[in-house]
Amino acid sequence: MAADRVAAAFNARALSRGSRFLDLTERLEKHPTLERWPGDYLPRPLFLGRREVRSFAADLQRLAGLLMALPERLFDGDMDRFCAAVHVTGERAALMRRLGATTAPLCGRADVYHDGTSMKVLEFGTGSELGGWDRAGEMCRCLLGDREFAAFADEHGLGYTHHGRYLAGLLRQLGATVAPGRDPVVALLEGPGALAGCHSWRVLQDQMRWLGLDFHIGEVTELSERRGRLCLRGRPIDVVYRGFEADQLAGDPDAVRYAELVFRAHEEGRAVLWTPLESNIFCEKTCMALMSEPAARERFTTRERELIDRVLPWTRVLDAGTFDRDPDLVDECRRRHRSLIVKPNGRYGGYGVVPGWKVAERDWLPLLRAKAVDGCVVQERVVPRPETVLDPVTGAERIWNAVYGFFYTPLGHAGLEARTLPAGESAVIGISGNAGTRSAVVYHHDHEGEAA
Structure with missing residues (x-):
């Protein structure tokens, strides 16, 4: 693959006398809009073909459209039936x-995952609270400040596509509906107590301010209303960037009461909520199985079925009744x-994920039966292609695997990020679920004039 040739060329340059390529991550650690990010970085960028990225991004946009259309397609628009099918119930469902x-x-x-031949969707994240917006595009921009790498x-x-610019443009569009003729005041709101020790949103704040937005972060319990305006710590705001989830509100009447200020302001056109909690219904892994x-x-x-088969691995739902209802699937x-x-359905960050190839045959069905009680999916394994990475101290080669975001x-495709882990270390590559995970810069090659 051409991407492998670019990676090999990078590694060869890194080993040449006088090269600074193995020290590039130092630029990331000292970059003004990234310095508050405490995580680690892969010692080299990852590369994907430009045409492949654009083709897959178009497929992904269409697949996301099908995902959002599931209530209409499969349940005749009945959201009660859809929520029950994806295990969104009770107070959680009411909030969403x-x-x-x-x-x-x-x-x-x-x-x-890229399996060496094509790319496959492992999970869909829907909504504004997902990580990665804070640093991915800035990482690409930062490395191009090095003369040798440029x-x-x-x-x-x-x-590359700069995530932050897409996001800032989107927030400006949203703000124009309630604050025409000026840039909006944006507040990213987390759940109660969630900002303690949270670094990624502060990195995003630095980036949005660099892009010219009046951008603030806080928690829902810091909200108030003044003269009909929604306010964060007394400052009127136009756009609420939602960082909180239904699970952070459920069971906390005070948090729900403060979140109601956001919901009412959105309904009455006094502020815009980005994104509604309803988005998170479509994060449930059962949604992929339904497709x-x-x-x-x-x-x-026919074209939609071809798209699903091309992009989505074989995925099936297991619930408490599966073992009696569907012996063929079992x-x-x-x-x-x-x-x-x-x-497990409704969890993220790799929590509760169990790879079948790590489970003894005698334990497999009992495990499935236990997991099915709370609802889960089983999905076909996708083996990621190997990425050869040089150790920045010794120069020794090591194989890593990457999950691309x-x-x-x-507005369409808004860029790429990647998390990486040494091959064979874990079936889950996630910053929150594995301390050895590293963020990686991702470029597409054979670029045709898109501004960096």
Whole structure:
């Protein structure tokens, strides 16, 4: 693959006398809009073909549209049935649906593996609270400030899409609906107590301010109303960037009361909420299985079925009744157990994920039965392509694996990020779930003139 050739060229340059390539992460650590990020970085960038990125991003945008259309396609628009099918119930469901029959926007991050031949969606993240917006595009911009790397980038046609610019543009568009003729005041709101020790939102704040937005962060319990305006610590705000989730509000009447200030301001056109909590219904992993299962195929066109088969791995729902209701599926899971991975519904960050190839055969069905009680999906394993990375101290080669985050918005593809882990260390590559995970800069090569 051409991306492998670019990676090999980078590694060869890194080993040449006088090269600074193995010290590039120092630029990231000292960069003004990244310095508050405490995580670690992969010692080299990752590379994907420009045409491949654009083609997959277009597929992803269409697949996200199908995801958001599931209530209509499979449940005749009945949100009660849809929520029950994806295990969103009780107070959690009431909070997510508080704003009524809104249309969740196409905004989020899909986690993707490249298997060496094509890319596959492992999980869909929908909503504004997902990480990565804070640093991915800035990491790309930062490295191009190094003269040696900039020459390498020019030689190989490297480019990228700056996430922050997409996001700032989107927030300005939203703000224009309530604050025409001026830039909006934006407040990113987290749940109660969630900002303690939180670094990523402060990194995002630095980036948004660098891009000219009056951007603040706080918690929902710091809200008030004054003269009809929604205020954060007394400052009137136009756009609420939602960092909180329903789980942070459920069971906390005070938090719900403060969140109501946001919901009412949004309903009455006094402020804009980005994004509604309804978006998170579509994060449930059962949604991917609903697109993948045979029973749903007749609800999709031939082209849509081809898209699903091309981009989404085989995914099936297991619940408490599956073992009695669908013995054929249970038998298929038993036969394929070393090529399947189990993921609990409604969890993120890799929590509760169990790879079948790490489970003894005698323990596999009991494990599935136990996981099915609370609801889970089983998904076909996708083996990520190897990435050869040089140790910055010794120069020794080590194989890493990467999960790519493809960002999508109503404006289209909004860039890439990646998290990486040494091959074989874990089936889950996530910053919150594995301390060895490192962020990686991602460029596409053979770039055609998109501004960096």
